[in-house]
Amino acid sequence: AAAVEVAFGDAGEARAAGAALRARLDGYARGWSLAHQGACRATHVDRAQSVELLDRQMACLDRARARLDGVVAWLPSAGVARVEAASRAVDELPELAHCTDRAAQAALTPRPTDPSVRAEIDALHARLDGFVVEQYAAPIDLDALRAVVDAAATVGWAPLRAEATRLYGDALWYAGRLADADLAYRDASRLALEAGDDAAAVKVLTSLAWTQASLDRVGDAAATLALADGLIQKLGSPPALVELSLEAAAHGAIAAGDDARAVELYEREVASTPAACVRVRALSNLAHPLHRLGRHRDAIARLDEAIALAPTAQCGAAPAHAARQRLRATMLFDAGEIDAALDAAARAVALDEAWFGAGSAELADSLHMAAAIAQRVGRLDEARAGFERAGAILDALPDADPQLRLAIDGNLAIVEASAGRFDAAIARGTAALRAVEQASGPDDSSIVELRVLLGYCERHRGDADASAVHLAAAVALAERLYGDAHPAVVNPRIELALTELARGRRAEGVALLERVIAGAEANPDVERRFAAEARLALADALWATRAARPRARALAAAARDDYAALGDAFAPQRDDAAAWLAAHP
Numbered sequence: 001a002a003a004v005e006v007a008f009g010d011a012g013e014a015r016a017a018g019a020a021l022r023a024r025l026d027g028y029a030r031g032w033s034l035a036h037q038g039a040c041r042a043t044h045v046d047r048a049q050s051v052e053l054l055d056r057q058m059a060c061l062d063r064a065r066a067r068l069d070g071v072v073a074w075l076p077s078a079g080v081a082r083v084e085a086a087s088r089a090v091d092e093l094p095e096l097a098h099c100t101d102r103a104a105q106a107a108l109t110p111r112p113t114d115p116s117v118r119a120e121i122d123a124l125h126a127r128l129d130g131f132v133v134e135q136y137a138a139p140i141d142l143d144a145l146r147a148v149v150d151a152a153a154t155v156g157w158a159p160l161r162a163e164a165t166r167l168y169g170d171a172l173w174y175a176g177r178l179a180d181a182d183l184a185y186r187d188a189s190r191l192a193l194e195a196g197d198d199a200a201a202v203k204v205l206t207s208l209a210w211t212q213a214s215l216d217r218v219g220d221a222a223a224t225l226a227l228a229d230g231l232i233q234k235l236g237s238p239p240a241l242v243e244l245s246l247e248a249a250a251h252g253a254i255a256a257g258d259d260a261r262a263v264e265l266y267e268r269e270v271a272s273t274p275a276a277c278v279r280v281r282a283l284s285n286l287a288h289p290l291h292r293l294g295r296h297r298d299a300i301a302r303l304d305e306a307i308a309l310a311p312t313a314q315c316g317a318a319p320a321h322a323a324r325q326r327l328r329a330t331m332l333f334d335a336g337e338i339d340a341a342l343d344a345a346a347r348a349v350a351l352d353e354a355w356f357g358a359g360s361a362e363l364a365d366s367l368h369m370a371a372a373i374a375q376r377v378g379r380l381d382e383a384r385a386g387f388e389r390a391g392a393i394l395d396a397l398p399d400a401d402p403q404l405r406l407a408i409d410g411n412l413a414i415v416e417a418s419a420g421r422f423d424a425a426i427a428r429g430t431a432a433l434r435a436v437e438q439a440s441g442p443d444d445s446s447i448v449e450l451r452v453l454l455g456y457c458e459r460h461r462g463d464a465d466a467s468a469v470h471l472a473a474a475v476a477l478a479e480r481l482y483g484d485a486h487p488a489v490v491n492p493r494i495e496l497a498l499t500e501l502a503r504g505r506r507a508e509g510v511a512l513l514e515r516v517i518a519g520a521e522a523n524p525d526v527e528r529r530f531a532a533e534a535r536l537a538l539a540d541a542l543w544a545t546r547a548a549r550p551r552a553r554a555l556a557a558a559a560r561d562d563y564a565a566l567g568d569a570f571a572p573q574r575d576d577a578a579a580w581l582a583a584h585p
Contacts, residue, residue: 060099107196140171162191213252259289296335322351336528345370364393377569471496513538532562
């Protein structure tokens with residue numbers, strides 16, 4: 001308790017986070033005591049197991065106790081800025097049920113009997129435990145860990161070698177060395193199988209599959225998971241291992257571009273897990289592919305479930321809650337719920353500033369997101385201030401995310417365009433486009449928005465042909481990335497339609513607008529503001545044909561009503577639609 005109080009203090013969100021963490025640590029300590037007593041009783045009172053098996057169980061429990069002591073000793077230096085790391089440290093404490101599982105312990109390769117070798121194993125275990133705790137504060141020293149892997153190989157005991165090699169694979173993964181992590185995980189899975197530890201083998205195999213999918217080797221990942229699933233069935237399908245397999249399979253589906261399959265896998269994890277913290281994570285993960293599929297309301301509903309469950313699940317804290325609020329704000333905006341989106345964005349900013357400070361990367365991320373929403377609803381001064389503050393934070397950080405910096409530059413260009421400063425917007429937007437193409441290639445999703453921006457600016461500057469080039473490229477890329485019917489394709493099509501009309505290509509412009517409106521009527525996840533814009537633009541285009549005027553007025557009236565339903569943020573657009581109706585009786 002004292003370690004938690006030193007780490008998290010005694011106020012507000014920090015106090016709540018500390019209380020949740022203390023409860024989990026106390027629960028683990030009670031579980032350890034019960035497991036220790038149960039193993040002793042089974043051996044010396046009930047005579048239900050051998051002294052040799054008790055020795056294996058005690059060795060396992062001693063490791064668990066050492067890891068718990070290490071986490072508790074580390075907590076005072078963690079502080080509130082690392083509350084998520086502290087939560088993860090508790091999540092990853094050894095499973096006590098594995099220590100008391102007689103079949104699992106009996107299957108393990110026995111420890112050497114030589115006292116000197118046992119002492120060396122204990123010393124290497126202590127070093128590994130130290131690395132495990134240290135990784136929550138800073139990246140592991142790969143050279144020092146490699147030395148432990150080599151020392152374990154010299155000792156030759158397979159369980160020790162498997163554990164050391166797996167941790168080395170984890171460290172390589174977090175260092176971004178995925179190809180090297182792949183090799184380490186392969187060795188670790190082989191050693192775990194040699195050691196007779198099928199549960200450890202499953203954990204390594206799911207990490208291997210995740211790595212292979214991240215390297216775009218989706219077929220290899222599927223084969224690896226098939227092996228892991230076979231072991232899981234052999235072990236009786238423990239929920240914790242099933243969850244690992246489902247999460248790795250979902251990651252593989254996302255890597256393969258199959259968000260529908262990822263949704264199915266995450267839904268299975270949500271339905272099957274008895275663990276509240278895992279359910280929170282699965283619900284949060286599920287929201288992402290639902291959002292990419294354009295199922296914004298389903299995504300919001302799942303994310304809201306996670307947000308509601310997290311406080312009672314005693315996992316995570318304000319930083320994770322801020323990340324969910326950021327995601328929720330984006331989804332709400334895409335669903336056309338502007339006021340709720342702005343509220344969620346403000347919550348995320350307040351949480352990140354309170355937890356991480358005024359100069360943190362986390363705050364810059366939240367500020368950028370909140371400013372993007374403000375910009376899209378015409379609150380330009382607020383948007384500019386947010387983008388500039390986020391950019392200043394990133395410029396002061398030595399390891400700032402370059403992709404976020406590029407996104408801020410692109411959004412500042414949008415602010416310039418929204419204020420009618422088209423030359424400045426084109427200069428900023430062109431520089432951002434070149435930087436993104438250089439950093440991420442020609443198919444980065446942010447290029448769609450940058451090209452839409454440049455097309456919009458060129459049209460308003462009077463160069464409709466240059467506008468058409470940008471907008472046709474934006475539509476083609478959006479269709480390639482998202483599919484023909486995805487909501488993300490709607491805005492590029494509207495802008496291209498407006499440019500075609502400006503070029504005098506009325507038939508092409510009208511056809512594009514008709515397509516947008518039909519798609520909006522078929523898909524409730526198309527943002528209402530875009531449907532309204534398309535209706536008003538089509539009404540104006542149709543007015544020149546006398547026979548189409550009744551439909552034109554109906555379209556303009558529907559646009560006016562759409563803008564009215566979106567609230568005060570869209571009052572200017574509502575008034576424009578009303579003015580059009582008044583001018584076209």
